[in-house]
Structures are given as structure tokens and as C-alpha cells.
Amino acid sequence: MTDVAVIILAAGQGTRMKSSRPKMLHSVAGRTMLAHALHAAAGVAKNNIVAVVGHGRDQVVPAIEDETPKLNQVFGTERVLTAVQEEQNGTGHAVACGLEELDRAHGGAFEGTVVVTTSDVPMLNADTLRDLLTEHTTSPRASVTVLTATIASPTGYGRIVRTSDGEVTSIVEEKDADEAQKAITEINSGVYAFDAALLRSAVGQLDTNNAQGEFYLTDVIGIARSNDKVVRAHRIDDAHLIAGVNDRVQLAAIAKEFNRRLCEKAMRGGATLIDPDTTFIDVEVEIGQDVLIQPGTQLRGCTSIGNNCEIGPDTTLIDMEVHDGASVVRTHGSLSVIGKDATVGPYTFIRPGTELGERGKLGGFVEAKNAQIGRGSKVPHLTYIGDATVGEESNIGASSVFVNYDGVNKHRTTIGSYVRTGSDTMFIAPVTVGDGAYSGAGTVIRDDVPAGALAVSGGPQRNIEGWVEKKRPGTPAADAAKKAQEKTES
Numbered sequence: 001m002t003d004v005a006v007i008i009l010a011a012g013q014g015t016r017m018k019s020s021r022p023k024m025l026h027s028v029a030g031r032t033m034l035a036h037a038l039h040a041a042a043g044v045a046k047n048n049i050v051a052v053v054g055h056g057r058d059q060v061v062p063a064i065e066d067e068t069p070k071l072n073q074v075f076g077t078e079r080v081l082t083a084v085q086e087e088q089n090g091t092g093h094a095v096a097c098g099l100e101e102l103d104r105a106h107g108g109a110f111e112g113t114v115v116v117t118t119s120d121v122p123m124l125n126a127d128t129l130r131d132l133l134t135e136h137t138t139s140p141r142a143s144v145t146v147l148t149a150t151i152a153s154p155t156g157y158g159r160i161v162r163t164s165d166g167e168v169t170s171i172v173e174e175k176d177a178d179e180a181q182k183a184i185t186e187i188n189s190g191v192y193a194f195d196a197a198l199l200r201s202a203v204g205q206l207d208t209n210n211a212q213g214e215f216y217l218t219d220v221i222g223i224a225r226s227n228d229k230v231v232r233a234h235r236i237d238d239a240h241l242i243a244g245v246n247d248r249v250q251l252a253a254i255a256k257e258f259n260r261r262l263c264e265k266a267m268r269g270g271a272t273l274i275d276p277d278t279t280f281i282d283v284e285v286e287i288g289q290d291v292l293i294q295p296g297t298q299l300r301g302c303t304s305i306g307n308n309c310e311i312g313p314d315t316t317l318i319d320m321e322v323h324d325g326a327s328v329v330r331t332h333g334s335l336s337v338i339g340k341d342a343t344v345g346p347y348t349f350i351r352p353g354t355e356l357g358e359r360g361k362l363g364g365f366v367e368a369k370n371a372q373i374g375r376g377s378k379v380p381h382l383t384y385i386g387d388a389t390v391g392e393e394s395n396i397g398a399s400s401v402f403v404n405y406d407g408v409n410k411h412r413t414t415i416g417s418y419v420r421t422g423s424d425t426m427f428i429a430p431v432t433v434g435d436g437a438y439s440g441a442g443t444v445i446r447d448d449v450p451a452g453a454l455a456v457s458g459g460p461q462r463n464i465e466g467w468v469e470k471k472r473p474g475t476p477a478a479d480a481a482k483k484a485q486e487k488t489e490s
């Protein structure tokens with residue numbers, strides 16, 4: 001197999017998005033369209049990727065740099081080259097800019113196959129590019145192979161013009177097409193494989209004699225033909241794989257289709273989705289077997305779910321790691337770990353850095369942040385636990401607060417194992433509670449509690465008899481108190 005390089009066209013503005021963000025930085029299935037293009041490219045061309053940037057490149061170039069470590073992890077990609085197209089004079093000109101950078105990086109003319117893709121076809125993947133390359137190199141080896149599909153409403157796309165015996169002769173843009181050509185339903189995806197030498201020579205011969213006054217990459221087809229080169233089309237049945245996004249309506253439509261496929265993949269992998277229509281799964285999410293996903297669940301970022309978990313309803317997990325057998329109900333969580341057989345929810349807010357141990361519990365109306373909660377320990381009700389370490393098999397009483405912030409600095413609370421704290425305990429950090437210690441209800445723990453001690457705070461309770469009747473006469477409370485008194489006296 002010859003060397004493969006990919007040029008990703010990403011210099012256009014995407015005016016119809018009506019956005020201050022370049023079009024390719026909008027996301028589908030938890031990944032920007034640009035990142036989808038980079039992943040597809042890296043799947044076939046590891047280190048020979050050139051992104052042609054222009055409009056909004058102050059945002060686009062950093063986005064490429066942000067994605068590179070992930071490409072490195074998955075594909076071994078060390079760098080993505082970028083070429084700047086100062087003015088957007090058309091796709092042919094953009095490719096010329098990309099080729100120049102590719103050759104520069106190779107210290108001479110790149111020889112091999114150059115795949116050209118765009119940054120607005122989010123479902124295009126490495127498998128499709130691989131099939132295109134296979135077709136391209138099938139004997140007789142083609143100089144150009146264009147990826148096409150037949151669609152019901154081809155308006156806006158370039159049309160594939162073929163001879164009566166099916167040979168591709170040219171691509172005609174919508175704006176340059178006559179009525180007969182407009183009736184053609186086979187469209188140009190804007191994705192191609194080219195012989196590098198042919199492409200280099202052909203982009204040098206392009207002109208701007210067309211309706212848009214641009215250098216059209218599509219004209220390379222005609223140039224190749226007139227040089228007696230083999231031109232081929234690789235037509236795919238699944239048109240979604242090459243569907244482009246030009247506005248936010250198309251963005252939503254493609255996101256919906258992408259999600260439908262990701263839900264299907266999860267189900268084929270052994271997860272039960274009660275309602276795929278209200279389940280949203282990002283492309284990097286991993287889901288185990290015998291997972292039950294209830295309606296209204298969003299699994300985002302690089303969330304992973306183990307086997308035998310129950311997730312939802314109405315749960316959003318972002319970059320979360322959920323281990324086997326855990327149950328997570330009506331929860332919003334990010335960047336945290338939920339241990340094996342742990343239970344969470346309902347109405348639980350898990351903020352970054354939380355690690356709930358095996359069989360642990362974060363119950364209703366609990367907020368956790370940067371808290372390590374050991375095996376079998378429970379925070380069952382109405383509690384804020386932040387910046388804390390809890391040992392094993394401890395129980396935090398209802399309505400407790402880990403008071404971690406003094407208005408200037410954050411402090412940690414450390415709680416041992418087999419600790420039982422009473423309801424409404426305030427832990428004024430920094431503070432340490434030893435193994436097996438208890439606290440009474442309503443205790444304000446300001447000082448360390450030794451192992452095995454009972455902590456209580458506040459003096460003995462005082463009842464000031466008759467206070468309400470004396471100080472709040474005529475109120476409903478005073479009347480009720482008076483009636484109760486009369487009852488006891490009679």
C-alpha cells in the first residue's frame with residue numbers, strides 16, 4: 001500500500017451557522033465536527049494530516065492542538081500539520097495550500113495517495129475512508145476516486161456526471177448546472193482520493209471560469225480525464241455518512257441520526273434502553289453488558305459504565321466512571337468515580353473529584369465535591385460533602401455540612417472508618433474524626449475527635465416556660481400554647 005495523507009479543508013466560515021464560533025467547532029455526539037474529521041483522518045494517515053485553516057483560525061488551531069493528545073492515544077498521531085489559506089478562493093485553492101504544506105513537511109514532493117475531506121461531515125469515519133482507498137487502488141488504479149451517494153434531494157451539492165456506460169466525466173456545481181444536470185441525484189460528497197502527482201499538477205491548472213469565480217477542486221476530475229487518467233466514483237448506500245452540515249437545522253438532524261446509531265450500538269452491546277428517543281450517548285462513551293438505561297439519560301464525554309448497572313431516569317453523567325453493579329438515579333455528575341455496587345440518588349449532585357467506594361452511598365439531595373468516600377460508607381440524606389476523606393463503613397447523619405470554606409481558603413475534613421455522626425453535624429474544616437467515633441445530633445465539630453469518642457457541642461437544653469405567651473401574646477402560637485396548658489390543668 002502506498003503512503004496516505006489526508007488534507008482536511010477547514011478554512012471556510014460557515015456563514016449559515018450564524019455563529020461567532022467557526023462551523024467545525026460545533027459539536028455532534030460530544031465531539032466537534034473538526035475532531036470527527038481529525039479522528040477519521042488519523043485512522044488512515046496517522047502523521048500525514050494537514051488541516052487547511054483560514055477563517056477563525058485563532059480558535060481552530062488551538063482546537064486542533066487540544067485534540068492531538070487524544071489522537072496520539074488512539075492512533076499514535078504525533079502532530080497535525082496546518083496550512084493557512086489567507087483568502088478563501090475555493091476548494092481547489094485550499095487543497096493547493098494543503099499540498100504545499102504536506103510537501104514542505106516531507107522535504108520534497110509527497111508521493112502516494114492524498115485523501116481530501118472536509119470538516120463539516122461529522123459522520124464520515126475511518127472505515128468509509130478505508131473503503132474509498134481500497135476502491136481507489138483497485139486495478140486499474142485510479143488517479144481520482146470521488147466518494148458519492150444518491151440522495152432524494154440533491155439541491156446544493158455538486159452532481160456526478162457520467163457517460164451512458166457509467167464512467168464519471170465531471171462534477172458540476174449546483175450554481176453551474178443546467179436543468180438536466182440538476183436532475184441528477186448522485187452527489188459529490190466533497191471527499192476524494194487522489195494520486196498525489198496528478199493532484200499537484202491539476203490544481204495548478206485550475207481556473208475561476210465558473211458561477212462563483214472560485215478555484216473548484218471538482219474541476220480536477222475533468223483535467224484528469226483529459227489526460228487519459230482513470231477516474232472513479234465510490235458510491236455508498238448510507239448517505240448519512242457523507243451528509244454535510246451547513247446550518248443548525250442540519251446540525252440537529254445529523255446529531256439525532258448519530259445518536260440513534262450510538263444507542264443502537266449500546267443495545268447491540270448488551271444494554272437495555274427503555275427509551276432510545278430520550279437517551280443521549282456521546283461517541284466516546286463505553287457501556288458494559290446488562291446495563292439498564294432508564295429514560296432521560298445523557299451519557300456524555302468519556303463516561304464509562306460497567307456491567308450490570310442501572311442508570312437513570314433523568315440522569316446526566318459527564319466524564320464519569322461508573323463501576324459494575326452501581327445504581328445511579330436522577331443524578332447530575334461529572335469527572336468522578338462511582339464504585340462497584342454503589343448507589344446514588346435520587347436528586348444527587350456529584351461534582352469533580354468525587355470517588356465513591358464499593359457499596360458506598362450518596363443519597364437524596366446530597367452534593368459531593370472532591371470527596372473520597374471509602375468502601376461501604378454512606379452519606380444518605382440532605383448533605384454537602386466537599387473536600388473530605390471518609391474511611392470505610394462510616395455513616396454521615398442526615399443534613400450535615402462539611403464546612404470546607406472559611407471565606408478565603410478551602411480546608412479538608414478527614415473521617416475515619418466505622419464512624420457514625422449524628423444528624424445535623426457541622427464539620428468545620430480542617431478537622432479529623434478518628435475511627436469508630438460518634439457525634440450527637442446538632443454537633444458543631446471544630447476540634448479533632450479522637451477515635452472512639454462521642455462528640456457533643458452546645459450546652460444542655462434550657463426550656464424557658466411561658467416564654468411565648470409572655471413575649472408573643474395574641475399570636476396563634478400563644479393561643480395554641482394556652483389551650484394545651486388548660487387541657488393539662490383540667
Ligand code: UD1
Nearest residue numbers: 009010011012088089090091094118157158188189190216
Ligand atoms: C463542495 C463541492 C461540492 C460538494 C460539496 C459537498 C466544490 C467546488 N464543491 O461544495 O461539489 O457537493 O462540497 O459538501 O468543491 N473551504 C476552504 N477554503 C475555501 C473554500 C472552502 O477551506 O476557499 C472548505 C470549507 O470550510 C468546507 C469545504 O471546503 O469545509 C467545502 O466548502 P463549501 O464552501 O462548503 O463547498 P460546497 O459549496 O458545499
Ligand code: CA
Nearest residue numbers: 120244245246
Ligand atoms: Ca458544504
